[in-house]
Amino acid sequence: xLIEYGNTTVKPNWELNEEVPAxxxxxxxxxxxxxxxxxxxxxxxxxxxxxxxxxxxxxxxxRRNPALDFTCTYLHVVFSQxxxxxxxxxxxxxxxxxxxxxxxxQKAISEKRIELLxxxxxxxxxxxxxxxxFIQNSRMLTQVQQYIVSHISEEMTIEQLSALxxxxxxxxxxxxxxxxxxxxxxxxxxQRMQYAVTQLNIGLPxxxxxxxxxxxxxxxxxxxxxxxxxxxxxxxxxxxxKP
Numbered sequence: 001x002l003i004e005y006g007n008t009t010v011k012p013n014w015e016l017n018e019e020v021p022a023x024x025x026x027x028x029x030x031x032x033x034x035x036x037x038x039x040x041x042x043x044x045x046x047x048x049x050x051x052x053x054x055x056x057x058x059x060x061x062x063r064r065n066p067a068l069d070f071t072c073t074y075l076h077v078v079f080s081q082x083x084x085x086x087x088x089x090x091x092x093x094x095x096x097x098x099x100x101x102x103x104x105x106q107k108a109i110s111e112k113r114i115e116l117l118x119x120x121x122x123x124x125x126x127x128x129x130x131x132x133x134f135i136q137n138s139r140m141l142t143q144v145q146q147y148i149v150s151h152i153s154e155e156m157t158i159e160q161l162s163a164l165x166x167x168x169x170x171x172x173x174x175x176x177x178x179x180x181x182x183x184x185x186x187x188x189x190x191q192r193m194q195y196a197v198t199q200l201n202i203g204l205p206x207x208x209x210x211x212x213x214x215x216x217x218x219x220x221x222x223x224x225x226x227x228x229x230x231x232x233x234x235x236x237x238x239x240x241x242k243p
Contacts, residue, residue: 002075002077002198003024003076003194003197004074004075004197004201005105007072008243010033014243016060016061016242020059020186021180021182022055023190023194024077025055025056025077026075026076027051027121028243029050030050031072032071033048033064033070035065037061039055051102053088053128055087057085057181060087079124082135082136083179086132086133098127101120101123101127105120108120114201144176145191147164148188152212152213153211154214156214158173172184192215195212195213196212196225200237
């Protein structure tokens with residue numbers, strides 16, 4: 001699922017601090033800048049001319065040197081049946097298939113070809129397969145995620161989810177967190193917020209987005225959205241977004 005995208009020069013005060021795993025992977029093609037990725041396991045510079053897939057299930061921080069423009073093409077992607085549990089770096093030679101694909105992504109963004117962009121975003125999985133940090137989900141996790149996504153507008157409890165798969169609730173929570181880095185409840189919130197963004201991006205009114213994401217009133221939805229993204233849905237719709 002494609003959540004967000006852009007060709008941009010990032011603001012000087014931009015930074016990321018994912019204290020809770022995002023639940024999606026940020027894909028960056030770095031065009032220029034001095035950017036540093038840091039997690040509990042490593043610290044690495046993100047170099048121009050390289051493609052990076054950031055973790056969906058791990059905590060991390062990203063900082064830029066404000067003295068140098070950080071220009072990039074970015075996608076926020078939930079890969080179906082896969083997760084990213086560490087930083088992935090891919091060289092992008094100019095005569096490579098990957099380079100041509102990135103050019104197609106950049107053109108699709110500039111032309112607002114969203115359906116094409118969604119297909120291109122999912123296709124990045126073909127380049128990431130085989131990397132040690134690109135992990136296929138277990139059958140249990142895939143089924144749980146599919147159930148949550150297909151019932152995103154409905155009320156869900158841990159007891160209901162664990163019963164669907166014949167697990168005790170406490171064991172279900174431990175198993176889910178071990179595989180993803182977050183709890184089922186956090187995952188439900190992530191999916192609702194990510195779905196909200198996709199609906200805002202296609203122009204759905206705020207009230208309709210609220211109910212589509214399983215909230216019963218717009219004020220509760222707005223508080224949840226602001227807590228997750230740092231801005232209200234109205235501001236997000238106007239372009240106040242973080243790459």
